[in-house]
Amino acid sequence: MITNLHSRRGFLKGTALATGGILLSLQLPxxxxxxxxxxxxxxxxxxxxxxVKIDEHGVTLIMPHTEVGQxxxxxxxxxxxxxxxxxxxQVTVEAAPPDMSKYMDPNLYDQATGGSMSTRSDWMRLRQxxxxxxxxxxxxxxxxxxxxxxxxxxxxxxxRNPANGQHLSYAEIAPAAAGQPVPTKITLKQPSQFRLIxxxxxxxxxxxxxxxxxxxxxxxxxxxxxIATLAMSPVxxxxxxxxxEAACRATPGVVDLVRSGNDAVAVxxxxxxxxxxxLEALAITWDSGANGKVTLDSIIEKLDEASRSQGVVIxxxxxxxxxxxxxxxxxxxxxxxxxxxxxxxxxxxxxxxxTGDGAQLWVGTQVPVRAQKALADAIGLSPDKVTVHNQLxxxxxxxxxxxxxxxxxxxxxxxxxxxxxxVWTREQDMTHDYYRPYYYDRVAAGLxxxxxxxxxxxxxxxxxxxxxxxxxxxxxxIDPDAVDCAAETxxxxxxxxxxxxxxxxxxxxxxxWRGVGPTHNVFVVESFVDEMAAAAKQDPLExxxxxxxxxxxxxxxxxxxxxxxxxxxxxxAGHGRGISLQFAFGTYLAHILDIDATSSDxxxxxxxxxAVDCGITxxxxxxxxxxxxxxxxxxxxxxxxxxxxxxxxxxxxxxxTYRVMRINEVPTIEVHHILNNEAxxxxxxxxxxxxxxxLANAICAATGKRIRSLPLSA
Amino acid sequence: xxxxxxxxIAHDVDAPDDMPLLWVLRDVLGMTGTKYGxxxxxxxxxxxxxxxxxxxxxxxxxxxxxxxxITTIEGAAGNPIxxxxxTAWLEKxxxxxxxxxxxxxMSAIALLSTNAKPTDADIDDAMAGNICRCGTYVRIREAIxxxxxx
Numbered sequence: 001m002i003t004n005l006h007s008r009r010g011f012l013k014g015t016a017l018a019t020g021g022i023l024l025s026l027q028l029p030x031x032x033x034x035x036x037x038x039x040x041x042x043x044x045x046x047x048x049x050x051x052v053k054i055d056e057h058g059v060t061l062i063m064p065h066t067e068v069g070q071x072x073x074x075x076x077x078x079x080x081x082x083x084x085x086x087x088x089x090q091v092t093v094e095a096a097p098p099d100m101s102k103y104m105d106p107n108l109y110d111q112a113t114g115g116s117m118s119t120r121s122d123w124m125r126l127r128q129x130x131x132x133x134x135x136x137x138x139x140x141x142x143x144x145x146x147x148x149x150x151x152x153x154x155x156x157x158x159x160r161n162p163a164n165g166q167h168l169s170y171a172e173i174a175p176a177a178a179g180q181p182v183p184t185k186i187t188l189k190q191p192s193q194f195r196l197i198x199x200x201x202x203x204x205x206x207x208x209x210x211x212x213x214x215x216x217x218x219x220x221x222x223x224x225x226x227i228a229t230l231a232m233s234p235v236x237x238x239x240x241x242x243x244x245e246a247a248c249r250a251t252p253g254v255v256d257l258v259r260s261g262n263d264a265v266a267v268x269x270x271x272x273x274x275x276x277x278x279l280e281a282l283a284i285t286w287d288s289g290a291n292g293k294v295t296l297d298s299i300i301e302k303l304d305e306a307s308r309s310q311g312v313v314i315x316x317x318x319x320x321x322x323x324x325x326x327x328x329x330x331x332x333x334x335x336x337x338x339x340x341x342x343x344x345x346x347x348x349x350x351x352x353x354x355t356g357d358g359a360q361l362w363v364g365t366q367v368p369v370r371a372q373k374a375l376a377d378a379i380g381l382s383p384d385k386v387t388v389h390n391q392l393x394x395x396x397x398x399x400x401x402x403x404x405x406x407x408x409x410x411x412x413x414x415x416x417x418x419x420x421x422x423v424w425t426r427e428q429d430m431t432h433d434y435y436r437p438y439y440y441d442r443v444a445a446g447l448x449x450x451x452x453x454x455x456x457x458x459x460x461x462x463x464x465x466x467x468x469x470x471x472x473x474x475x476x477x478i479d480p481d482a483v484d485c486a487a488e489t490x491x492x493x494x495x496x497x498x499x500x501x502x503x504x505x506x507x508x509x510x511x512x513w514r515g516v517g518p519t520h521n522v523f524v525v526e527s528f529v530d531e532m533a534a535a536a537k538q539d540p541l542e543x544x545x546x547x548x549x550x551x552x553x554x555x556x557x558x559x560x561x562x563x564x565x566x567x568x569x570x571x572x573a574g575h576g577r578g579i580s581l582q583f584a585f586g587t588y589l590a591h592i593l594d595i596d597a598t599s600s601d602x603x604x605x606x607x608x609x610x611a612v613d614c615g616i617t618x619x620x621x622x623x624x625x626x627x628x629x630x631x632x633x634x635x636x637x638x639x640x641x642x643x644x645x646x647x648x649x650x651x652x653x654x655x656x657t658y659r660v661m662r663i664n665e666v667p668t669i670e671v672h673h674i675l676n677n678e679a680x681x682x683x684x685x686x687x688x689x690x691x692x693x694x695l696a697n698a699i700c701a702a703t704g705k706r707i708r709s710l711p712l713s714a
Numbered sequence: 715x716x717x718x719x720x721x722x723i724a725h726d727v728d729a730p731d732d733m734p735l736l737w738v739l740r741d742v743l744g745m746t747g748t749k750y751g752x753x754x755x756x757x758x759x760x761x762x763x764x765x766x767x768x769x770x771x772x773x774x775x776x777x778x779x780x781x782x783x784i785t786t787i788e789g790a791a792g793n794p795i796x797x798x799x800x801t802a803w804l805e806k807x808x809x810x811x812x813x814x815x816x817x818x819x820m821s822a823i824a825l826l827s828t829n830a831k832p833t834d835a836d837i838d839d840a841m842a843g844n845i846c847r848c849g850t851y852v853r854i855r856e857a858i859x860x861x862x863x864x
């Protein structure tokens with residue numbers, strides 16, 4: 001039965017319509033509490049709900065999700081400006097403060113930005129919040145003019161009475177609007193009425209990012225601020241064996257030296273150079289501790305052993321194992337996906353000013369409430385004494401969903417009373433990541449005499465991120481992320497067995513990485529579907545098409561990608577073409593990749609064709625950008641990336657040993673976007689999870705070699 | 715005390731000879747548009763111009779500067795090619811997180827300053843030292859071609 005998975009998914013995903021409606025009523029505390037007071041004070045801003053603030057300076061939209069480059073500030077602002085009858089040049093966007101009661105993502109159960117969830121979670125609630133604000137201002141204007149509100153028109157924030165030409169700006173009517181009742185019935189625009197949603201509006205955050213004026217967390221500057229950098233044990237659980245404090249303190253520009261127990265030390269300097277020089281002079285040596293013998297091989301051995309036993313059953317329908325046992329053609333395989341580093345280009349950092357009875361934190365984080373609590377807990381304050389100033393992020397890719405960097409900075413700086421910016425070197429960032437888990441997958445399938453799939457089993461073995469990060473949602477050993485896109489595929493499948501074996505790696509922390517569960521599972525499933533097609537002696541496209549009789553949207557993206565890629569047309573000798581199809585993050589996506597395998601040195605990527613159906617689209621140019629960037633992120637990892645360990649320590653320390661795809665290595669990327677009015681799907685990670693399977697299938701088409709372990713260069 | 719001329723303005727800086735320009739710009743002078751990404755000339759986020767050459771500020775120590783004019787992203791618009799590159803970057807909506815883009819733009823300006831109509835191969839050669847983790851390379855290429863046509 002599949003009820004476990006479905007009930008879990010129900011908990012995780014909810015329904016946008018239901019939660020949106022409920023949330024609006026929950027998220028109007030400011031208006032409820034202080035309406036009378038606001039009405040009495042004409043200088044107070046009009047704050048009808050948690051997302052809109054209007055005062056004499058204009059309209060400010062509060063962003064419940066954080067901007068990591070994915071364009072959510074623009075999409076969220078477009079959704080609200082649509083209902084407010086404003087254009088983007090008339091609004092200012094502002095990061096939400098940590099406040100779970102107002103800004104919790106209803107599908108993530110946290111004030112978090114991740115899982116390609118933001119547009120899905122905000123699609124109803126932000127438009128409703130904006131519409132409510134507009135209705136209150138229109139009602140206030142109607143009351144002032146003593147007319148029926150339905151006779152008034154709004155355009156670019158000006159309310160007009162067509163009957164007599166009277167008009168008022170939002171700024172003018174906002175103080176009076178605060179006295180209006182919050183509407184209980186909100187009618188949103190129909191798609192045919194949209195003038196902003198669906199357009200390629202320019203991003204609101206980019207002008208400052210081309211002239212150096214954008215301020216990221218690492219750019220924070222405060223009066224009297226010093227700069228620190230830290231060293232942590234290269235082996236998890238290791239301790240400081242020796243260090244030369246005198247040499248460190250004698251280094252010019254070094255201000256202080258602080259340590260947290262026996263596992264971390266930081267040098268505070270007048271500038272980063274002094275701090276780095278001081279850390280070098282410290283010449284720390286470490287005792288490795290219990291993890292000092294861990295290697296990648298020792299971790300893989302344990303995964304292999306764990307994968308031989310039955311795990312927690314996620315989906316078990318129509319006795320898949322028996323179907324395979326009696327099938328005409330049987331296949332089985334082991335697939336392996338490596339540890340990966342996030343390595344956002346902005347290294348981890350945060351700026352702390354601890355004042356004794358309170359603290360301030362400037363940081364780019366995907367989880368502001370967790371950030372606040374991490375600092376508060378580390379120095380023994382209540383969270384309400386910690387002010388969080390969320391900053392722009394130089395990439396995140398999941399890394400800033402964890403707050404270890406804030407916790408360690410707080411422990412190191414707990415006795416320092418001036419502002420300190422703690423900046424991780426690239427080397428500390430890469431060797432102390434919370435890595436994408438290493439996954440070890442056992443798959444099997446049976447085909448009948450008619451070459452049709454009759455049963456499929458898939459056992460995922462690996463770390464559970466849920467168990468650590470969202471323990472309340474990790475129930476009965478089920479990790480919904482670890483099996484996402486393994487238990488359910490786009491295909492007509494009746495007999496499926498999926499189970500999950502939790503096996504935590506020694507000496508490694510694990511966490512969310514762009515594309516999360518689907519990134520590894522789509523690689524495995526789509527590679528294995530090609531293995532099935534080969535065993536059935538069928539064309540990979542036709543084999544898939546035959547299994548898509550119940551899924552028209554999946555078939556449509558597959559057919560579109562195949563048509564645009566010229567599937568079936570001949571390729572030069574030594575070239576190959578591979579498919580990957582998925583339904584992930586609420587989005588249908590097909591990817592067809594052409595590669596050149598004629599060089600023995602390196603596979604060359606030629607052409608990537610993507611067909612995507614993400615339902616209703618806020619900004620098609622943002623979708624295009626996420627398809628391009630997400631694909632490159634996924635291809636980069638599949639081609640080059642893995643984290644390995646020797647004697648418990650991560651071997652890769654910087655971009656010289658952790659190779660990132662560069663401009664000369666990317667294929668041409670064509671994106672074909674199916675537009676419709678279905679519920680919105682996520683796009684930030686969809687292309688990433690579609691990269692590796694198409695690559696592995698293209699290589700097999702070109703060379704006959706089946707890639708079952710990533711990356712290619714390993 | 716050394717004098718550095720940055721974006722046409724002279725600054726007196728009290729810093730050791732072996733201090734990389736990156737940290738002088740960011741932490742001494744407060745010009746944070748130039749970014750730290752790797753510290754070992756692998757990522758290009760700290761690209762600035764020394765004279766008309768694109769250099770990595772993380773590997774350019776103060777004693778290597780010897781009176782040459784420094785241009786950073788904050789001064790990019792002061793050069794007609796720089797202004798065109800910034801315009802093209804916005805026109806093509808290149809930017810995602812934006813962290814690498816100061817370095818990308820400085821590398822692109824250096825390219826267009828010596829090669830008014832670069833081919834794709836020229837762009838590959840000139841830009842391969844600049845990493846973008848968001849994967850904006852497709853649009854960087856388009857924007858360089860667009861800037862060359864402005």
